[in-house]
Amino acid sequence: MNNLNNNPTLNYNPFYFTLLFISTVLGFRYDVGTDFMSYIHFFERYKFGINPPDLEFGYELINKLTIYLGLDSWFVFFISAFLINFLILKTIKNNSNNFLLSVIILFGTGFIFLQINIIRQSIAIAFTFYGAKYIVSRDFKKYILFCVLGMMFHFTAFIMIPFYWIANIKWNKTILLLGLFLSLILFLQPNILNVIVKKFLEMFTIPEYEYYIKIIFEKSGGVNSGYRVIFEGLFAFIFILLTPKEMYKYIKGKIYFNFFALSYMSNMLFGRFYVVSRVTLYFSIFQTLFFPYFIYNIPANKKNKALLATLTMIYFSFWTVWAINGNSHDILPYKFVFNR
Known part of the structure; x- marks a missing residue:
């Protein structure tokens, strides 16, 4: 390398x-x-x-x-x-x-x-x-x-403690794609998602934060229209489908790749919910490392790498x-x- x-x-x-x-x-x-x-x-x-x-x-x-x-x-x-x-x-x-x-x-x-x-x-x-x-x-x-x-x-x-192990697993592409697909389906079915998230919160919320559960379902979360979430979810699906395995054979690439997938899954699952949507930031911040890593290591010439970097800059600048x-x-x- x-x-x-x-x-x-x-x-x-x-x-x-x-x-x-x-x-x-x-x-x-x-x-x-x-x-x-x-x-x-x-x-x-x-x-x-x-x-x-x-x-x-x-x-x-x-x-x-x-x-x-x-x-x-x-x-x-x-x-x-x-x-x-x-x-x-x-x-x-x-x-x-x-x-x-x-x-x-x-x-x-x-x-x-x-x-x-x-x-x-x-x-x-x-x-x-x-x-x-x-x-x-x-x-x-x-x-x-x-x-x-x-x-x-x-x-x-x-919540980040178990990711010491989870992020280090070399997940099968099929599992990641299935996770993204199910997350997108649930995002498009908010009534079903509401029930799942409520059950999840009731199981894991500590007593000091229990009062938040009612507020979570009374207010909207970090997603307004949902168009960005849907677009990025589909992008992540295609991206993972086409990414060569060589990109994440090293431990750093594997960990960044896993957090990349997790960021889009979690945004679709929790983006609609007040306060809970903020938890996705623990994962989405790894995009700052993943995209430069991907562009630098992808098997392409300098011109194509520069084009990918420029498009990425334009997208996030927008x-x-x-x-x-x-x-x-x-x-x-x-x-x-x-x-x-």
Whole structure:
């Protein structure tokens, strides 16, 4: 396998600039994001000791550290944004075959916009994503450490623990295709899917989150029209059908490939459901590594690889523009904390 460092164009990765830019925009925002005021109220309850919220230890620690330093809530947002994007971008820098393409995909998946509203879970996702390198190196102790660190910010990080084994299985193509097909059928049959998901949640939801079950079925999830989900589900089906086995014979390719398939299956199964749809981000973020890996390693000439990379950039850039234009998660009008 060719070494990426032989290609200076693909190896260019403005890590520090990207980290600073994203952390500044997300960390110094004011009244931006659907849940902005909820996090302000969390901070104020910690600060004044009035019915302090019972949140995970890690997020409580950030708030209490901010109060101890005599700083305001903006510091909570900045530290959270910096921590999330350091872990995410560091993982991309160390593992992606094309840093810039990965960052464009990161925006196109919606993760950048989502993290202004689901701060705690975004930190959890960042820790498990960073820890995935230990799935590749087969170091369970270090992997479980990062899952536990994720759980200190959002308990849902526990779902990633079994993927130390699941993601390392060389799944038969037929099984993956069948899984995608059944997921698409269930997505198109919401009444049946509602019953299945409700039973699943009742079995595995811990007592602290049981009140969410009713809310989940009263509100819509992360899917609006469903056209993108259907298109990407069909794309994944064709993609897996045509992908040569050589693409995932190495452990890294196998793991990225499995998370790629899981991301589209989970989006079809859970995308309709409020809150639950966010769990799919634990898988979909691996698209930032999978597509550059695939393009770099596919047996094709440089011209065709460049074409595939360009088409991928255009596709995910389209969804980034779509999200901004549609004021996804109330990101507009944007205001800095300095000029509130």
